[in-house]
Amino acid sequence: xxxxxxxxxxxxxxxxxxxxxxxxxxxxxxxxxxxxxxxxxxxxxxxxxxxxxxxxxxxxxxxxxxxxxxxxxxxxxxxxxxxxxxxxxxxxxxxxxxxxxxxxxxxxxxxxxxxxxxxxxxxxxxxxxxxxxxxxxxxxxxxxxxxxxxxxxxxxxxxxxxxxxxxxxxxxxxxxxxxxxxxxxxxxxxxxxxxxxxxxxxxxxxxxxxxxxxxxxxxxxxxxxxxxxxxxxxxxxxxxxxxxxxxxxxxxxxxxxxxxxxxxxxxxxxxxxxxxxxxxxxxxxx
Amino acid sequence: xxxxxxxxxxxxxxxxxxxxxxxxxxxxxxxxxxxxxxxxxxxxxxxxxxxxxxxxxxxxxxxxxxxxxxxxxxxxxxxxxxxxxxxxxxxxxxxxxxxxxxxxxxxxxxxxxxxxxxxxxxxxxxxxxxxxxxxxxxxxxxxxxxxxxxxxxxxxxxxxxxxxxxxxxxxxxxxxxxxxxxxxxxxxxxxxxxxxxxxxxxxxxxxxxxxxxxxxxxxxxxxxxxxxxxxxxxxxxxxxxxxxxxxxxxxxxxxxxxxxxxxxxxxxxxxxxxxxxxxxxxxxxxxxxxxxxxx
Numbered sequence: 001x002x003x004x005x006x007x008x009x010x011x012x013x014x015x016x017x018x019x020x021x022x023x024x025x026x027x028x029x030x031x032x033x034x035x036x037x038x039x040x041x042x043x044x045x046x047x048x049x050x051x052x053x054x055x056x057x058x059x060x061x062x063x064x065x066x067x068x069x070x071x072x073x074x075x076x077x078x079x080x081x082x083x084x085x086x087x088x089x090x091x092x093x094x095x096x097x098x099x100x101x102x103x104x105x106x107x108x109x110x111x112x113x114x115x116x117x118x119x120x121x122x123x124x125x126x127x128x129x130x131x132x133x134x135x136x137x138x139x140x141x142x143x144x145x146x147x148x149x150x151x152x153x154x155x156x157x158x159x160x161x162x163x164x165x166x167x168x169x170x171x172x173x174x175x176x177x178x179x180x181x182x183x184x185x186x187x188x189x190x191x192x193x194x195x196x197x198x199x200x201x202x203x204x205x206x207x208x209x210x211x212x213x214x215x216x217x218x219x220x221x222x223x224x225x226x227x228x229x230x231x232x233x234x235x236x237x238x239x240x241x242x243x244x245x246x247x248x249x250x251x252x253x254x255x256x257x258x259x260x261x262x263x264x265x266x267x268x269x270x271x272x273x274x275x276x277x278x279x280x281x282x283x284x285x286x
Numbered sequence: 287x288x289x290x291x292x293x294x295x296x297x298x299x300x301x302x303x304x305x306x307x308x309x310x311x312x313x314x315x316x317x318x319x320x321x322x323x324x325x326x327x328x329x330x331x332x333x334x335x336x337x338x339x340x341x342x343x344x345x346x347x348x349x350x351x352x353x354x355x356x357x358x359x360x361x362x363x364x365x366x367x368x369x370x371x372x373x374x375x376x377x378x379x380x381x382x383x384x385x386x387x388x389x390x391x392x393x394x395x396x397x398x399x400x401x402x403x404x405x406x407x408x409x410x411x412x413x414x415x416x417x418x419x420x421x422x423x424x425x426x427x428x429x430x431x432x433x434x435x436x437x438x439x440x441x442x443x444x445x446x447x448x449x450x451x452x453x454x455x456x457x458x459x460x461x462x463x464x465x466x467x468x469x470x471x472x473x474x475x476x477x478x479x480x481x482x483x484x485x486x487x488x489x490x491x492x493x494x495x496x497x498x499x500x501x502x503x504x505x506x507x508x509x510x511x512x513x514x515x516x517x518x519x520x521x522x523x524x525x526x527x528x529x530x531x532x533x534x535x536x537x538x539x540x541x542x543x544x545x546x547x548x549x550x551x552x553x554x555x556x557x558x559x560x561x562x563x564x565x566x567x568x569x570x571x572x573x574x575x576x577x578x579x580x581x
Contacts, residue, residue, distance in 0.1 A: 006485040007404035011412060014397035014456055017389070021431065021453035022419055028430035040433075085325055088318045102568055103326045106333060109564045110557040111514040113532045117539050117553055118332045121339075121546070129335060167329060168575070175576040195314060224423030227516040231536050245425040252429050253521075265426035272421040 026269065032262035040258060050263040060264065063235075063242045066154055070161070070243070071222040078162040079214055082169025087203050089170065090177045101174065104167035112164065116231035119160040123147045147233055150240040157241055161228060165221075169214055176210040177203060209283060216279040223272050244268050333561075339550035362547035363555070366538075370548065372555055374527050375534035379556075382447050382519070382530050383512035389452035390459050390508045395501060397456075398463025399493060403475060404485075413464075419457030424517050427454070432521060446522045447530075451515060455508050462507075462577050466500035467493070503574025506567055513560055531556040 036046040054060055085104065089097055107115065122129045123146035131143035146156040180203070188198045226245040229235060235242035235250070244264065252261035340362055342355035366372045400406050401413055431450055432441075440446030470493055478492045494501070516532040523529055529537070535556045539549055564571055 003405045003485075004407050007400045007406035010396045010400035010404060010485075010489075011406060014393035014416075014460055015412070017393055017449070017453050018416065018419065018456045021450040022422060022427055022456075023415070025427045025430035025434060026422065028434075029426060032430065081325065085322065088322055092322075098568070100322060100326060101572070102565060103329050105564070105572075106561065107329055109510065109560040110333070111516065111532050111535075111560075113514075113516050113536050114336075114553040114556050115332075117535065117549060118336045120539075122332060122335065129331070163328065163332070166325070171572055172576055175572075195318070220421045224421075224425070226423075226425055231516070231539075245423060248425045248429065249517075252432075258429065261429050265423075265429050268423055269426050272423060273418065276421045 029262045029265045029269075032258055033266045035259055037258040039256060046259060050259050053260060054263065054267065059239055059242060059247055060244075062239050063244050063247045066241065066243050067223050069154060070158060070225070071219050073155075073158045074161065074165065074218040074222045075215055077158075078166035078169050079211070079218060081162075081166050082214070083173050083204070083207065083211070085166075085170045086173035086177055087199050089174060097174070101167075101171060104170045106167065107164045108167055110164070112227035113231045115160060115164055116228050119163075120147065120232055123156055148237055150237055153233060153237060153241045157228060157232060160232075161225070164228075165218070172214055173207065173210060176207050180206050212279065212283050216276060216283070219275055219279075220272050223268065223275070336550050336553050339546055340554045342547055342550075344547060359547070362551035366548050366551040366555065370534075370538055370552065371526060371529075372531070372534060372552060375529055375531045376555065378444060378528055379513055379530040379532075382444050382451065383509050385444070385448035386451040386455065386512040387505055387508040389448065390455050391501065391505055393452075394456060394459035394504065395463045395467075395494070395497070396489070397460045398465075399467045399489060401460070401464040402467035403470065403472075403493075416457045416460045419454075420461065422454075422457075424454060428517065428521055435522060440522075442523055442525050442528065444523075444528060447515075447519050450522075451512050451518055452508075454518075455511060459504055459508060462504060462574065463500070465577050466497050466504075470496050499570065499573065500577070502567075503570045503577065506563065506571055507574045510560055510563070510571075 033050050034046060034048075035042045036044050036049070089100055092100070110118075121127075125131060125143070125145035125148070128146075130146060131140070134140050134143045144152060146152050184202050184206075185198060188202055193201070224245060225243065226249070229241055229243055229246050230249070233241045235246040245268070248261050248264045248268065251257050251264060255261075338355055341358045341360060343357065343359035343361070397416075401409065406412065427450070435441050435446045435450075438446075440449070474492055474496065475488060478488045483491065513530075514532065515530075516536070519530050519533050520536075523533065526537075531552075535549075535552050538552050
């Protein structure tokens with residue numbers, strides 16, 4: 001009995017802090033979504049009418065679509081690049097691994113606010129590196145105002161997101177590859193399997209749990225990222241880079257509609273919890 | 287870009303196997319190493335760019351983004367640090383990040399130890415509660431947190447950032463600490479218990495010294511994430527002299543839209559300490575980041 005009490009006392013500080021500043025607000029948000037609000041105070045019970053508003057809220061659907069595109073792009077680009085780089089890197093000397101690993105991860109140590117500012121310059125139509133580089137190789141005609149044009153803004157931002165994320169994928173994949181039994185590679189090499197064959201038939205299948213983990217992580221991040229959009233485009237031009245979190249932020253702080261901001265938050269929470277619940281099962285069975 | 291890289295790999299890569307020539311093998315290696323270099327440039331170019339811009343004088347601004355700045359001009363740093371409040375912002379970042387890190391270090395290892403080694407009732411349920419927090423988006427929490435902090439009188443205080451920041455870091459930290467604590471040998475703990483040590487003294491005298499590398503990793507990661515946080519201080523703090531670097535840098539960008547040298551210096555001040563910390567403690571960082579992932 002006393003040992004159980006000790007265990008509870010050990011968990012308590014973390015639990016109290018966590019429940020007070022994360023758990024409780026989530027319950028409150030769920031409750032807020034059921035009321036109508038005006039100027040920060042409740043004006044009446046709203047039932048599910050806040051949720052009914054979602055259907056006609058075209059910004060919500062646009063934002064959700066952008067989060068979806070972001071998920072797909074993140075799974076396609078940084079994850080696959082991370083896998084490829086890690087498998088090449090795994091065959092290099094420990095010194096090379098350490099140096100290149102640090103270089104790839106470096107962007108992740110830069111706050112997204114600063115990353116947004118730097119890349120804002122790179123994409124600047126007047127003096128930015130992107131257009132300058134295109135000019136240098138004779139493709140100046142392809143240049144543009146990357147973050148200001150509806151057709152390119154979201155994708156240009158995704159390149160920044162990938163920039164901060166692919167190094168993390170390299171590190172995680174690298175750790176997983178180094179845990180693979182080397183005799184599997186030796187056997188494959190003795191059989192004359194090419195690098196590409198070893199990659200396809202040894203590395204990729206054995207890394208499936210890691211890929212699932214990173215995929216889950218990437219998908220969750222793609223649903224809840226905020227900083228990068230907020231410091232670069234604030235969801236613009238128009239709503240062309242609007243995502244769920246910026247929609248929540250604007251609804252809460254700029255419009256002051258607490259009830260609907262809470263409703264959007266509940267939807268976002270429901271999505272990430274469902275996605276992670278499903279993935280958790282996949283991970284367990286993998 | 288992904289597709290081209292994947293396509294480039296098979297055509298360029300050939301093994302030392304029986305069927306291929308040595309030349310083709312060398313070409314394959316070269317192709318793969320080229321990919322490594324290409325992505326190193328992708329990672330480094332923006333950092334290089336901002337470092338150059340931060341020491342470029344205004345007169346030198348339009349000589350091309352990659353040209354070496356000459357003469358090297360440190361006045362951007364002096365201006366940013368002295369006039370734009372960056373000395374304040376830096377101090378606030380330091381206080382907020384240290385505060386959150388200390389709070390995490392005081393609470394997460396205790397909980398991780400209880401989850402890994404102690405007879406905790408409803409262990410699965412409690413751990414699930416923390417696990418669910420791993421995916422919670424901060425903007426969802428803020429809708430209610432803002433009003434709560436207001437009632438507590440914590441709006442516009444650094445403590446109002448520190449407390450929720452630490453709380454948001456806890457799910458990852460508890461998860462990581464449980465993994466770390468699982469590796470503590472059972473015999474070590476049992477021997478101390480047999481010697482009559484109290485649970486707290488077992489924890490402080492036996493367990494903590496063993497997991498010191500794990501604590502170091504946790505501290506580094508908690509510090510990194512707190513230093514990078516933007517949304518929380520953006521919402522909680524209005525007073526300019528309480529803002530951390532992330533919010534300060536964004537404000538500066540809005541205020542001095544065209545002072546590129548100043549903004550570059552500001553950005554460098556904002557990420558410099560993190561880069562140095564990461565490069566010096568790389569091993570510890572990587573151990574922490576991969577602790578939960580590869581299991």
